[in-house]
Amino acid sequence: MKPLIVKLGGSVITNKRRRFTVKRATLTRLARELSVAKGPLVIVHGGGSFGHPVASKYGIAEGYKSKDQLMGLSLTHRAMERLNSYVIEALQKASLPAIAVQPSACAVVSGGRIQSMELTPIQKMLALGLIPVLYGDAVPDLSKGMSILSGDQLVVQLARELGGKRVILGVDVDGVYTVNPKTNKNAELIQEISLSNWPSVEKRLTGVVEGRDVTGGIANKMRELLALAERGVEAEIVNAAKPNILKRAILGEVGLGTRVVAR
């Protein structure tokens, strides 16, 4: 059975302004909302105030340049594992048998892109009834030495390789806006992005879904989701910071935020 793939954005589950601070109450609520999922589920989460500041400090995304980046990669990964452990614990408390899957242990990355990924353990976990939980990670990179493997890239890779049935991206605003809705009152929510309207939508996009991060912009993200939609996997970008929106999306409701479809 094809899994549902849910991404929890870093700005949803962490306090982006305070380093290494998790939003515990939000995580508890999200774990409860995730528990309504019937059938196989894969969770991917971002780095928020755990991974990003450390990765930025050491320039991990720019590739290997100096020896001190080794400790930087070590520290970035540990920061992500710490955040991951909060997520796993919240899920366990909601009686969900979640299990971490370390991206830097199973993905072979080159030039910041996944070249191949060992998926057999994840497939077996899903078949058993476990919930694999992946996360954006600092990874060794075959060509750049090291790079950042974003949660978004993992979502797309997993949806493609596992034949995901649907992707839900939980962010901290209502969906994709033309400009940043947190700083611009004229921001307009885009309800649907499709292959046909993308060229005109792209021109209007000057904002972001989430705050700035080290993993690339919104346009790249949309292009990846459109490629996924072409393969039959629809994506929903919804506001997971608002109670019950993620739950309703998991239960099948569409149009809660921005849909990314082929059409």
Next chain:
Amino acid sequence: MKPLIVKLGGSVITNKRRRFTVKRATLTRLARELSVAKGPLVIVHGGGSFGHPVASKYGIAEGYKSKDQLMGLSLTHRAMERLNSYVIEALQKASLPAIAVQPSACAVVSGGRIQSMELTPIQKMLALGLIPVLYGDAVPDLSKGMSILSGDQLVVQLARELGGKRVILGVDVDGVYTVNPKTNKNAELIQEISLSNWPSVEKRLTGVVEGRDVTGGIANKMRELLALAERGVEAEIVNAAKPNILKRAILGEVGLGTRVVAR
């Protein structure tokens, strides 16, 4: 360059009598001793009072039988990650750029044995100068549903596949004894185990290197190490609970405990 592979036994780094209790001072000392290693280094650690009690409670090693084992696997893995985080932190504090490698994310296991393992990320980590740190883990199993992948099996697999130059197993007694030295005064330390003396040594073995664990007995361990020795990788079993023994072994001293050689 071929890596040195060091195993830290669970009974060396944890207090086996008190659940989820790490020996912090020992870890700090061992991290300092490990820092004398020149060239690539891989560390593998056992489960001690973290992984074993949880794995035992849910019968993970016996394979999948009932749904409550899913939460058991989830909890066992989390316990091992917690222990691993203490190890990683101790290594980071000793300025060693250590990085966890989750076995359940990259090893494909069937019938409790590694069938294949994605080693490219580990090889790239080593080439960069990072220190991969693996651990005994609860894993999905293609034939049994779930099983335990022991640190010892990982050591042998890594030494074989990475072409390890030498293996050092740190335990909490002076080496391999004929009987358990902790409970029997007539225990004799075996200084060398080789292909030629193994049949007679095996008959004398009624003891254990470490306390009882869920990962199988000493005879199996010796047979694996002998197979490794046949391929040119010598093993040393030394007392890592005593200060400076591990360090001296890393610096190249032999005969500190039990040597496993081909001959």
